[in-house]
Amino acid sequence: MHKMNGNGQIYCYGSLLDTVQMAKLFEDSKTFVDMKLLFSPQKTLEDFDAFMAAKNNTPSRDEIREFVDAHFGAKGTELDVWTPTDWIEHPGFIDLIHDPDLKQWGVDLNNIWKELGRKMKDDVHKNPDYYSIIPVPNPVIVPGGRFIEFYYWDSYWIIRGLLHSEMYTTARGMIENFLSIVQRIGFIPNGGRVYYWGRSQPPLLTAMVKSYVDFTKDDLFAINALEILEHEFEYFINNNTVQAKGHNLVIYRDTSTGPRPESYSEDVETSQSFTTKEAKEDHYSELKSAAESGMDFSSRWFINANGTNEGNLTDAKTRSIVPVELNAILYWNAKMIAEFHSKAGNIEKMVEYETKAQKIQEAIQAVLWNEEAGCWLDYDLINEKPRNYFVPTNLSPLWVKAYNLSESEKISASVLKYIEANNLDSFPGGVPNTLYNTGEQWDLPNVWAPMQYILVEGLDNLGTPEAKALSQRWGQRWVKSNFEAYRETLAMFEKYDAENFGGHGGGGEYGVQTGFGWSNGVIIEWLAKYGRQISLSNTGAAARSCRLITVLGATAVAIVGAFAGRFIWRNWFK
Numbered sequence: 001m002h003k004m005n006g007n008g009q010i011y012c013y014g015s016l017l018d019t020v021q022m023a024k025l026f027e028d029s030k031t032f033v034d035m036k037l038l039f040s041p042q043k044t045l046e047d048f049d050a051f052m053a054a055k056n057n058t059p060s061r062d063e064i065r066e067f068v069d070a071h072f073g074a075k076g077t078e079l080d081v082w083t084p085t086d087w088i089e090h091p092g093f094i095d096l097i098h099d100p101d102l103k104q105w106g107v108d109l110n111n112i113w114k115e116l117g118r119k120m121k122d123d124v125h126k127n128p129d130y131y132s133i134i135p136v137p138n139p140v141i142v143p144g145g146r147f148i149e150f151y152y153w154d155s156y157w158i159i160r161g162l163l164h165s166e167m168y169t170t171a172r173g174m175i176e177n178f179l180s181i182v183q184r185i186g187f188i189p190n191g192g193r194v195y196y197w198g199r200s201q202p203p204l205l206t207a208m209v210k211s212y213v214d215f216t217k218d219d220l221f222a223i224n225a226l227e228i229l230e231h232e233f234e235y236f237i238n239n240n241t242v243q244a245k246g247h248n249l250v251i252y253r254d255t256s257t258g259p260r261p262e263s264y265s266e267d268v269e270t271s272q273s274f275t276t277k278e279a280k281e282d283h284y285s286e287l288k289s290a291a292e293s294g295m296d297f298s299s300r301w302f303i304n305a306n307g308t309n310e311g312n313l314t315d316a317k318t319r320s321i322v323p324v325e326l327n328a329i330l331y332w333n334a335k336m337i338a339e340f341h342s343k344a345g346n347i348e349k350m351v352e353y354e355t356k357a358q359k360i361q362e363a364i365q366a367v368l369w370n371e372e373a374g375c376w377l378d379y380d381l382i383n384e385k386p387r388n389y390f391v392p393t394n395l396s397p398l399w400v401k402a403y404n405l406s407e408s409e410k411i412s413a414s415v416l417k418y419i420e421a422n423n424l425d426s427f428p429g430g431v432p433n434t435l436y437n438t439g440e441q442w443d444l445p446n447v448w449a450p451m452q453y454i455l456v457e458g459l460d461n462l463g464t465p466e467a468k469a470l471s472q473r474w475g476q477r478w479v480k481s482n483f484e485a486y487r488e489t490l491a492m493f494e495k496y497d498a499e500n501f502g503g504h505g506g507g508g509e510y511g512v513q514t515g516f517g518w519s520n521g522v523i524i525e526w527l528a529k530y531g532r533q534i535s536l537s538n539t540g541a542a543a544r545s546c547r548l549i550t551v552l553g554a555t556a557v558a559i560v561g562a563f564a565g566r567f568i569w570r571n572w573f574k
């Protein structure tokens with residue numbers, strides 16, 4: 001097990017966790033594992049053993065609730081709402097926005113950083129064993145809603161938003177937290193809780209450092225971080241590598257045992273279809289590996305007996321699918337590490353990481369590029385075949401430039417054909433995560449900010465006029481659609497609805513959350529990028545205002561007409 005707090009037997013696995021979570025005391029399973037201990041882990045476990053013995057190992061639900069009430073405090077009490085010290089009222093990006101409504105929205109989004117700021121209480125540092133939160137030195141910006149701790153890949157888009165909001169100290173503090181976690185634990189867990197101990201998320205720490213350096217020009221920050229960044233890169237390569245068609249590629253995987261602690265009863269329920277302990281454990285691993293991808297859950301991870309993506313969670317085979325974006329991100333990490341080494345003057349190391357990047361690019365080209373589809377595709381290791389199902393990540397090599405740049409024209413033509421063949425431009429609310437509606441949250445019709453970002457920035461990078469035009473249209477549509485949802489609800493959502501302009505997402509195992517870190521980050525970046533050109537005049541909002549003005553106008557004309565009629569009647573005809 002990785003070096004975590006001494007409370008694993010409470011928050012990560014074991015009889016206490018099983019008993020409490022299977023009693024389903026809380027509407028959201030995450031609630032229990034976010035609660036604070038009132039006594040030491042050792043005393044809590046001793047009391048639990050005594051409690052179970054006294055109840056013949058079959059306590060009632062009420063008795064379990066009493067035990068929890070007596071031994072655990074409310075969730076979230078370890079965190080204080082924190083106003084970032086570097087927050088400013090009017091960051092420069094707001095001046096780049098032309099449309100007055102969008103400008104006001106930019107101000108509102110900048111204000112939301114204050115609502116999402118969290119600082120750990122001193123007691124967390126003094127008594128870490130009493131909490132499931134992973135102690136970090138600096139305050140953080142959290143996603144929002146039920147997600148009251150940091151999340152790894154969410155933080156990339158949050159940090160980019162913070163940098164556009166000129167909150168360099170907060171952004172740097174979050175990156176330093178991650179660097180300290182790699183030093184302490186060896187990798188970055190999925191989120192800031194000990195119960196995420198067996199899995200990470202798409203490794204974007206090096207890209208966070210690169211973003212910070214691009215904004216601040218503080219090359220030394222990257223150079224000083226190099227050893228840790230290399231460590232994280234090697235961690236993924238050493239633990240996640242598989243062979244496909246004679247090439248080394250990486251997959252998502254998990255090293256823990258048992259159901260996800262934060263969704264325990266949900267996982268136990270789906271595991272009922274499996275009879276043996278080994279099969280159940282395999283099922284849990286597939287689910288947790290899907291969580292490592294950040295796409296929990298999606299038909300993207302289903303391989304049924306016929307080798308297709310139809311099915312449900314019991315068909316999850318995440319560990320047998322080579323995902324395009326994870327390999328693309330590792331290529332990108334190697335390139336950025338090489339660049340930082342070059343800045344430091346470490347030529348040997350630079351060449352070493354350029355070579356690693358080159359090898360990953362060759363593997364991506366050989367195994368994941370699909371000439372027939374005209375795009376990159378995930379690879380099914382069980383059936384040894386590409387998975388020709390749309391996911392935005394199929395285009396992720398464009399985002400990180402993990403392809404032969406001299407072939408940009410050819411790739412642009414192929415990819416645009418692929419987009420057309422899959423009808424991806426036909427959705428009013430953004431490009432959906434898949435084209436298959438399973439009710440899982442990373443499937444049709446849900447659409448997510450990080451995925452729009454990967455698509456839009458990727459097409460922009462391609463550089464051909466056609467790809468750039470589509471990129472701009474999709475980027476601006478996303479801004480307008482998020483604005484429409486905000487105008488109607490005054491909320492930013494974790495996911496949206498591809499089929500409904502201005503609609504928010506749903507499905508999956510918890511209700512849609514608001515806040516929301518990565519959605520705000522992407523919009524702030526794109527308000528800065530498109531602010532001068534974008535206008536709301538042809539959006540649904542404007543269309544509705546026009547309709548309203550027409551109706552009001554017609555009513556006004558009718559009223560004026562009626563008065564005029566009565567006046568004329570009284571004065572001329574009486």
Ligand SMILES: OC[C@H]1O[C@H](O[C@H]2O[C@H](CO)[C@@H](O)[C@H](O)[C@H]2O)[C@H](O)[C@@H](O)[C@@H]1O
Pocket residue numbers: 030143147151152153154190191260262263291292293294295296297494
């Ligand atoms: O509790 C269920 C799952 O919740 C998280 O996943 C979702 O929210 C994260 C925070 O925004 C996001 O990073 C992830 O992509 C979402 O699917 C958590 O990351 C999962 O591990 C957890 O099982």
